[in-house]
Amino acid sequence: xxxxxxxxxxxxxxxxxxxxxxxxxxxxxxxxxxxxxxxxxxxxxxxxxxxxxxxxxxxxxxxxxxxxxxxxxxxxxxxxxxxxxxxxxxxxxxxxxxxxxxxxxxxxxxxxxxxxxxxxxxxxxxxxxxxxxxxxxxxxxxxxxxxxxxxxxxxxxxxxxxxxxxxxxxxxxxxxxxxxxxxxxxxxxxxxxxxxxxxxxxxxxxxxxxxxxxxxxxxxxxxxxxxxxxxxxxxxxxxxxxxxxxxxxxxxxxxxxxxxxxxxxxxxxxxxxxxxxxxxxxxxxxxxxxxxxxxxxxxxxxxxxxxxxxxxxxxxxxxxxxxxxxxxxxxxxxxxxxxxxxxxxxxxxxxxxxxxxxxxxxxxxxxxxxxxxxxxxxxxxxxxxxxxxxxxxxxxxxxxxxxxxxxxxxxxxxxxxxxxxxxxxxxxxxxxxxxxxxxxxxxxxxxxxxxxxxxxxxx
Numbered sequence: 001x002x003x004x005x006x007x008x009x010x011x012x013x014x015x016x017x018x019x020x021x022x023x024x025x026x027x028x029x030x031x032x033x034x035x036x037x038x039x040x041x042x043x044x045x046x047x048x049x050x051x052x053x054x055x056x057x058x059x060x061x062x063x064x065x066x067x068x069x070x071x072x073x074x075x076x077x078x079x080x081x082x083x084x085x086x087x088x089x090x091x092x093x094x095x096x097x098x099x100x101x102x103x104x105x106x107x108x109x110x111x112x113x114x115x116x117x118x119x120x121x122x123x124x125x126x127x128x129x130x131x132x133x134x135x136x137x138x139x140x141x142x143x144x145x146x147x148x149x150x151x152x153x154x155x156x157x158x159x160x161x162x163x164x165x166x167x168x169x170x171x172x173x174x175x176x177x178x179x180x181x182x183x184x185x186x187x188x189x190x191x192x193x194x195x196x197x198x199x200x201x202x203x204x205x206x207x208x209x210x211x212x213x214x215x216x217x218x219x220x221x222x223x224x225x226x227x228x229x230x231x232x233x234x235x236x237x238x239x240x241x242x243x244x245x246x247x248x249x250x251x252x253x254x255x256x257x258x259x260x261x262x263x264x265x266x267x268x269x270x271x272x273x274x275x276x277x278x279x280x281x282x283x284x285x286x287x288x289x290x291x292x293x294x295x296x297x298x299x300x301x302x303x304x305x306x307x308x309x310x311x312x313x314x315x316x317x318x319x320x321x322x323x324x325x326x327x328x329x330x331x332x333x334x335x336x337x338x339x340x341x342x343x344x345x346x347x348x349x350x351x352x353x354x355x356x357x358x359x360x361x362x363x364x365x366x367x368x369x370x371x372x373x374x375x376x377x378x379x380x381x382x383x384x385x386x387x388x389x390x391x392x393x394x395x396x397x398x399x400x401x402x403x404x405x406x407x408x409x410x411x412x413x414x415x416x417x418x419x420x421x422x423x424x425x426x427x428x429x430x431x432x433x434x435x436x437x438x439x440x441x442x443x444x445x446x447x448x449x450x451x452x453x454x455x456x457x458x459x
Contacts, residue, residue, distance in 0.1 A: 023322050024077050027084045029329055031070045033119040034084050035063050037112060037195060040215035042103055048208050051102055059103055062096040063088075084116070085109045106207045108199035110229040110317040115195040117325070119216065121238055122190045124332045125183050131339035132180045132245070133456055136173050138346040140452050143169045147445050150427050151266060151356045152365055161368055162360040162427045165351065166449070167440040173452050175248040182241040189234045193218035197228035200316035230316040232306065232324050239303040242331050246296040249338055253289040256345070260286050265355045270348035273341065288345060292338045299334055302327030360427040364392050366402055369430050370421070377416045387413050 039060055046056035066088060069075040081087040086109070093100035143166035153163040193216060196202070196209035202225045209221045222228030259266040269286055277283035309323045367388050374384035391413050395402055403425050410417035423429055435441035438448070 022079045023083045023325065024079060024081065024087055026326050026329060027113075027116075028077050028087070030084050030113075030116040030120055030325075031075065031088070032067065033116040034088050034112070035067045035070070036119060037115045037212075037216065038088065038103055039063050040212045041107060041195060043215060044208055044212045045102075045105060045205075047211060048206055050105060050205055050207070055099060055102060058096055058099055059092070062092050062100060065095055066091055083109070083113070085112050106198070106203045106205040107196065108229070110199050111194045111197040111225075114197075114229055114231070115193065115216070117235065117328070118190055118192065118194065118218070121234065121328070122187065122217075124336075125187060125190060125238060128242075128332070128335055128339070129180055129183050131336055131343075132176050132183070133459075135339050135343045135346070136176050136180075136452065136456050138343045139169050139173045139176075140449060140456065142166075142346055142349075142351075143173075143445070143449055143452075146351055146353070147442055147449070148428070149351060149353045149356060150360045150431055152359050152363065153440075159363040159365045161365050161440075162431050163440040164431055164442060164445050165356065166445050169346075170445070170448050170452060172248065172252050175251075176245075177455060179241065179245040179248060182244065183238075186234065186237045186241055188219070189237060191217075191219045192234075193221045194228035194231070195221075197222060197225035200226055200229055226316045230313070230321075232310055232321065235324055235328050236303070236306055236310070239299070239306060239327065239331055242335050243296075243300050243303050245335060246292075246299045246338065249342060250293045250296040252342070253293040256289045256349070257286045257293075264359075266352055266359070268350040268352065269345060270350075272348065273345045288341050292341060295334050295338060299331050302331050357427070361403075362401065364395070364402060366425045366427065366430045367392055369424055369433075370402065373421060373424055374414060374416055379414070379416060 042051065042056050042059045042063075045051045046053050051059075066075060075091070077084075077087050078090070081090050089100065089104060092103060146165040146169070149165040150162045151165045151168055152159045153161045153168070193209065193213035195212045195216070196207050213219075213221050222231070256267065256269070258264060260269055269284075269289070271284075273286070273288040274284045275287040277285065305327050306324055309320050313320060370388040370391065371381060371384040374387060375381045379387070391402065391405065391409065394409060395405055398405075403422060407417075407419065410421055424433075431440055432442050435444055438444065
């Protein structure tokens with residue numbers, strides 16, 4: 001079968017070469033965007049009197065027929081036609097006759113594919129933003145239930161200071177808020193129309209690029225035709241934002257895996273998000289959290305793959321740029337799936353408050369409170385730090401914790417200690433007193449929850 005661009009050629013490629021060069025196996029995902037762009041394009045051609053109104057109506061009707069077939073899953077795709085654009089054009093000609101060939105007037109596959117990807121990524125970015133909001137809501141709901149539930153806070157994976165479990169969860173809310181903001185900001189670069197830039201130099205036809213941009217819902221047009229067809233920054237930006245988001249999800253995965261371990265027993269994941277072992281019947285593995293942690297690497301890989309593809313490419317379009325799509329499609333699926341899994345995983349997990357609170361009572365994470373206590377009574381903090389370090393050593397040597405030391409142990413260390421030190425060292429007191437803005441104090445956590453709700457409710 002001759003190709004739509006085959007007039008200059010005297011020889012056809014072998015079938016396996018066609019298969020290697022074809023993109024229809026993956027870019028058929030752009031079928032609806034391709035038809036949407038084509039309808040806008042031919043509508044503009046009629047408005048500019050490049051085709052007649054009757055020709056436009058016939059072409060649009062043919063495109064609508066192909067759209068219906070795509071929706072029903074009956075649209076046939078041929079490797080011989082290489083990509084989604086030629087497949088649609090060929091089937092349009094089959095549907096309405098040679099008139100279908102007029103659709104391509106004043107455009108190229110170069111600006112056509114760029115338009116398709118802008119339309120696709122705008123829609124998918126919006127969907128991901130909604131999914132981020134859903135995960136944030138699950139974090140808020142779980143945080144509301146556990147404002148006064150205490151959990152060890154760690155640095156270097158060593159017990160550091162006790163914190164509110166709600167405060168810990170909300171740390172991820174704010175990471176996601178930055179992710180949301182990055183995706184939202186990227187829409188300014190996504191929602192720009194390259195349609196009408198042609199292959200690289202524009203067109204001699206009196207087209208109206210602003211009209212097609214308006215018809216497709218774009219905010220404006222690329223001002224340079226070379227840039228319009230060669231720009232893939234908007235995909236890189238999407239992949240970068242996705243990589244940062246997945247990094248945040250991966251960090252929370254690691255914590256949930258740790259919290260659900262036999263060593264911690266702070267949470268238990270719902271059975272829907274865990275699996276068993278084929279040989280060890282007692283096992284409950286946090287597989288979904290592990291899988292999201294693993295999938296983070298493939299999203300990073302998609303970003304680096306496209307960066308590498310684009311490195312050193314001369315203007316304008318090059319066949320290398322066919323490699324821009326699979327990583328984008330894969331990232332969209334991975335990010336949406338990960339966010340959906342996470343929302344369910346957080347909402348359904350059981351929090352073992354007794355184990356958490358037992359943990360913060362059996363460590364030295366209240367030691368900083370002792371140093372602060374002495375500092376408020378006038379002792380320089382560095383000196384207080386040393387005094388408390390010696391008290392911790394004494395407790396370790398006695399195989400007890402700070403709350404178990406006798407009053408004489410404290411007064412021997414410093415005359416500034418008084419009986420109120422035992423109340424000061426209580427884990428709930430330790431957490432409640434940290435009321436600086438953004439701190440883990442219960443009052444601050446309640447304020448943070450209200451702020452989080454306001455942001456989510458804004459959209």
